[in-house]
Amino acid sequence: MSAPAEPGASDGTTAQALVGEELWAHGDNVAEYANRELRPVEVLLLVRYRDVLSGRVLELGCGGGRLTGYLAEIGTVEAIDVSPAMVEYTNRRYPRTRCRQGDMRDLSAWESGSLDAIVAGANVLDVLDHAGRHAVLDELRRLLAPDGLLIFSAHNAGSKDSIPSPFGVVKSRNPARMARNVVLLPRRVGNRRRLRRFEQVEGDHAILNDEAHDFSILHYYIERDAQAAQLAEHGLKLVECLDLDGAVVAPGEHAPHTHELHYVARHGP
Numbered sequence: 457m458s459a460p461a462e463p464g465a466s467d468g469t470t471a472q473a474l475v476g477e478e479l480w481a482h483g484d485n486v487a488e489y490a491n492r493e494l495r496p497v498e499v500l501l502l503v504r505y506r507d508v509l510s511g512r513v514l515e516l517g518c519g520g521g522r523l524t525g526y527l528a529e530i531g532t533v534e535a536i537d538v539s540p541a542m543v544e545y546t547n548r549r550y551p552r553t554r555c556r557q558g559d560m561r562d563l564s565a566w567e568s569g570s571l572d573a574i575v576a577g578a579n580v581l582d583v584l585d586h587a588g589r590h591a592v593l594d595e596l597r598r599l600l601a602p603d604g605l606l607i608f609s610a611h612n613a614g615s616k617d618s619i620p621s622p623f624g625v626v627k628s629r630n631p632a633r634m635a636r637n638v639v640l641l642p643r644r645v646g647n648r649r650r651l652r653r654f655e656q657v658e659g660d661h662a663i664l665n666d667e668a669h670d671f672s673i674l675h676y677y678i679e680r681d682a683q684a685a686q687l688a689e690h691g692l693k694l695v696e697c698l699d700l701d702g703a704v705v706a707p708g709e710h711a712p713h714t715h716e717l718h719y720v721a722r723h724g725p
């Protein structure tokens with residue numbers, strides 16, 4: 457699937473939102489996400505926050521249920537995903553979960569204070585543009601019970617200098633993978649050419665085209681301290697920030713070694 461010819465509509469819809477919708481709402485990415493592989497930090501978070509996760513949980517953008525299956529072993533899980541194919545697969549594969557098809561920018565079906573935990577793994581909030589992210593963070597605070605937790609990950613702007621070019625991802629020790637990378641190169645270069653002009657580096661965040669889905673998407677990138685400040689704007693207090701291995705990322709650290717950061721937040725100033 458290729459990105460739309462001219463993302464960035466005159467009605468104010470951002471290029472990021474348009475290419476995201478093209479990829480997720482209209483594409484079929486089930487094969488890529490129908491697995492049960494956890495990052496080390498996710499294992500740690502499932503264990504550390506098992507008590508809260510044993511309550512009422514909402515998972516945003518559950519995909520093929522990579523995390524959902526584990527969450528459903530612990531608590532009562534509902535999920536939402538914009539992709540009909542992902543929803544169909546996850547409901548079939550994990551029947552203890554109820555996954556609804558819908559856009560996480562509309563969570564009006566859930567009551568205020570009704571959730572013990574909201575989980576947004578694999579950087580799903582980063583598909584939203586800046587305005588969408590802020591609106592969703594407001595909603596997440598509304599939905600969380602007073603002691604509830606928001607557990608999510610986001611692309612780390614502190615690692616943005618290591619985002620590869622399409623040529624940087626050709627080499628592989630696996631000959632079959634390398635051959636595939638060569639075949640995909642023209643498509644990746646085309647996507648990169650089309651989308652790089654929509655990249656932006658703003659005060660506290662960046663919108664960047666990265667290697668995901670053959671360079672066909674624009675993601676939100678943010679550093680630890682900026683994310684903590686953004687959470688605070690929405691009445692959420694950072695509990696902890698971890699790298700992919702589960703090591704603490706402390707205030708002031710840019711953590712360039714980790715391309716995603718995992719956050720836990722709760723109600724608070």
Ligand SMILES: C[S@@+](CC[C@H](N)C(=O)[O-])C[C@H]1O[C@@H](n2cnc3c(N)ncnc32)[C@H](O)[C@@H]1O
Binds near residue numbers: 476519520523560579
């Ligand atoms: C990177 S995948 C992550 C899947 C899963 N959370 C995981 O950890 O493997 C992003 C998921 O978010 C979904 N998604 C993208 N935009 C969405 C939106 N606006 N509302 C709900 N789901 C969305 C996609 O369909 C996809 O399943």
